[in-house]
Amino acid sequence: MPSEIPAPLPIHYDTVHLAAEDHYEALVDELVHRGSCVVDEIGSLVFSRDAPGPAAWARNSWLAPAEYRVQSIGDAARVLSSIQRNWHLHSIAHHRRAQLIADRLAPIRFRPLDFPARVPSAPLGAFGLLDRDRLLASPVCSSAFADGRPVFTEDRHGPPNRAYLKLWEALTLARNPPGPGDVCLDLGASPGGWTWVLSQLGADVIAVDRADLAPKLAAEARVTMHRGDAFGVTVEDLDRRPDWILSDVIAYPTRLHALAAYWCRACPQAGVIITVKCQGAVDPTEIDRFLDIDKARLRHLSANKHELTFFRLPDAGPPEGASRRP
Ligand SMILES: C[S@@+](CC[C@H](N)C(=O)[O-])C[C@H]1O[C@@H](n2cnc3c(N)ncnc32)[C@H](O)[C@@H]1O
Structure with missing residues (x-):
C-alpha cells in the first residue's frame, strides 16, 4: 500500500518552466506576452502564475508543482515514492x-x-530541493523525457549532415511519423x-531547394528533386497532394508564417512541420502569430538552435x- 501523500505547502505559482538552453529571456518574454505572471526565477527555472500549460521556449514545463516540508533524505524519498x-x-x-x-528512488x-521510437507512456516527474527541508516536485511534466531531452542512438554513416536529429525528434513527438505510401x-531539403529520414521511413519525398541534394540521396528511387524557390511551390505544382509538408528553409519568421499558413490551408489533413528560424532578439508577438493557425503548436526541440519548431498535426499535438x- 503506498503511504499517504503529505499536505503540500501553500505556493503562489502554478507552473515551473525549465528554459531551453540560451533562451531564458525568450521564455520570460513569451510567458509575459501570453499573460503569465513571472513570480520567481531560480537558475534556469521560471516560476509562473495565471497561464498554465507548456511554453514554446521551455525544455520542460512542470505542470503540477507542489512543495513539501521534508525532515530527512528518507522522508523526501518517501514523499516522492x-x-x-x-x-x-x-x-x-x-x-x-x-x-x-534520487538514489533512494526506484531506478x-x-x-x-x-x-523510429515511441514517447514513453509512463509519467516522469521532476523534482529538486529548494532548501534543505523544502522539496519541489511535479509529477506532471510536459515532456516524458528527462529535462525534456530525448537522446537518440546516432547514425554517423547514413545521413549527409546532423540535421536528421532535429527531424527524428520532431517526428518522435508527432507520434505518427510518415510511412510507406x-x-x-521537404522544403529547403x-x-x-x-x-x-523520410526516405528511410519508406515515404516518397519531393525535395525542393536551390542547392543540390547529396548525390546518393538524389539517386534514390523514392526521392524527386525540384531545384528552385521553396516559397514558389504550390499544391497545384504537385502530382499528388502531400501527406506531410516539412520545411527547414532559412528565412524571416514573417515569411515562414506565410508558408505555414498557406500549407495548413492548402492541405488541411496533412502534417506540417516547419522550423521557425529566429534572428537576434526574439519578438514574442511575431512568434505568437504562429499559434493563430488552427491546431498549431510550437516547441523548442533539444536539437533546435536559435529556432522553434512549428507543428500542425491532425491530432492537434504534440x-x-x-x-x-x-
Ligand atoms: C538549414 S538548411 C536545410 C537542411 C536540410 N533540412 C537537411 O536536413 O539537410 C536550409 C536550406 O534552405 C535552402 N533555402 C534557403 N532559402 C531557400 C529558398 N527560398 N528556396 C529553396 N531553398 C532555400 C538552402 O539552400 C539550404 O539548403
Missing part, C-alpha cells in the same frame, strides 16, 4: 542531498532511443538530412508544444 514511481532529479540547490534522495534506465514535401489557449 508515495506520489508516483518515476522521477528525474533536476538539481536546484543542496545538490548532494538531492542526489541522495530508471534512460537508454538512447532507436528511431505517404508523400512528403539540401543536403538532405531530412530527406534521408502535447509537449505550446498551443493557443481557448
Whole structure:
C-alpha cells in the first residue's frame, strides 16, 4: 500500500518552466506576452502564475508543482515514492542531498532511443530541493523525457549532415511519423538530412531547394528533386497532394508564417512541420502569430538552435508544444 501523500505547502505559482538552453529571456518574454505572471526565477527555472500549460521556449514545463516540508533524505524519498514511481532529479540547490534522495528512488534506465521510437507512456516527474527541508516536485511534466531531452542512438554513416536529429525528434513527438505510401514535401531539403529520414521511413519525398541534394540521396528511387524557390511551390505544382509538408528553409519568421499558413490551408489533413528560424532578439508577438493557425503548436526541440519548431498535426499535438489557449 503506498503511504499517504503529505499536505503540500501553500505556493503562489502554478507552473515551473525549465528554459531551453540560451533562451531564458525568450521564455520570460513569451510567458509575459501570453499573460503569465513571472513570480520567481531560480537558475534556469521560471516560476509562473495565471497561464498554465507548456511554453514554446521551455525544455520542460512542470505542470503540477507542489512543495513539501521534508525532515530527512528518507522522508523526501518517501514523499516522492508515495506520489508516483518515476522521477528525474533536476538539481536546484543542496545538490548532494538531492542526489541522495534520487538514489533512494526506484531506478530508471534512460537508454538512447532507436528511431523510429515511441514517447514513453509512463509519467516522469521532476523534482529538486529548494532548501534543505523544502522539496519541489511535479509529477506532471510536459515532456516524458528527462529535462525534456530525448537522446537518440546516432547514425554517423547514413545521413549527409546532423540535421536528421532535429527531424527524428520532431517526428518522435508527432507520434505518427510518415510511412510507406505517404508523400512528403521537404522544403529547403539540401543536403538532405531530412530527406534521408523520410526516405528511410519508406515515404516518397519531393525535395525542393536551390542547392543540390547529396548525390546518393538524389539517386534514390523514392526521392524527386525540384531545384528552385521553396516559397514558389504550390499544391497545384504537385502530382499528388502531400501527406506531410516539412520545411527547414532559412528565412524571416514573417515569411515562414506565410508558408505555414498557406500549407495548413492548402492541405488541411496533412502534417506540417516547419522550423521557425529566429534572428537576434526574439519578438514574442511575431512568434505568437504562429499559434493563430488552427491546431498549431510550437516547441523548442533539444536539437533546435536559435529556432522553434512549428507543428500542425491532425491530432492537434504534440502535447509537449505550446498551443493557443481557448
Ligand atoms: C538549414 S538548411 C536545410 C537542411 C536540410 N533540412 C537537411 O536536413 O539537410 C536550409 C536550406 O534552405 C535552402 N533555402 C534557403 N532559402 C531557400 C529558398 N527560398 N528556396 C529553396 N531553398 C532555400 C538552402 O539552400 C539550404 O539548403
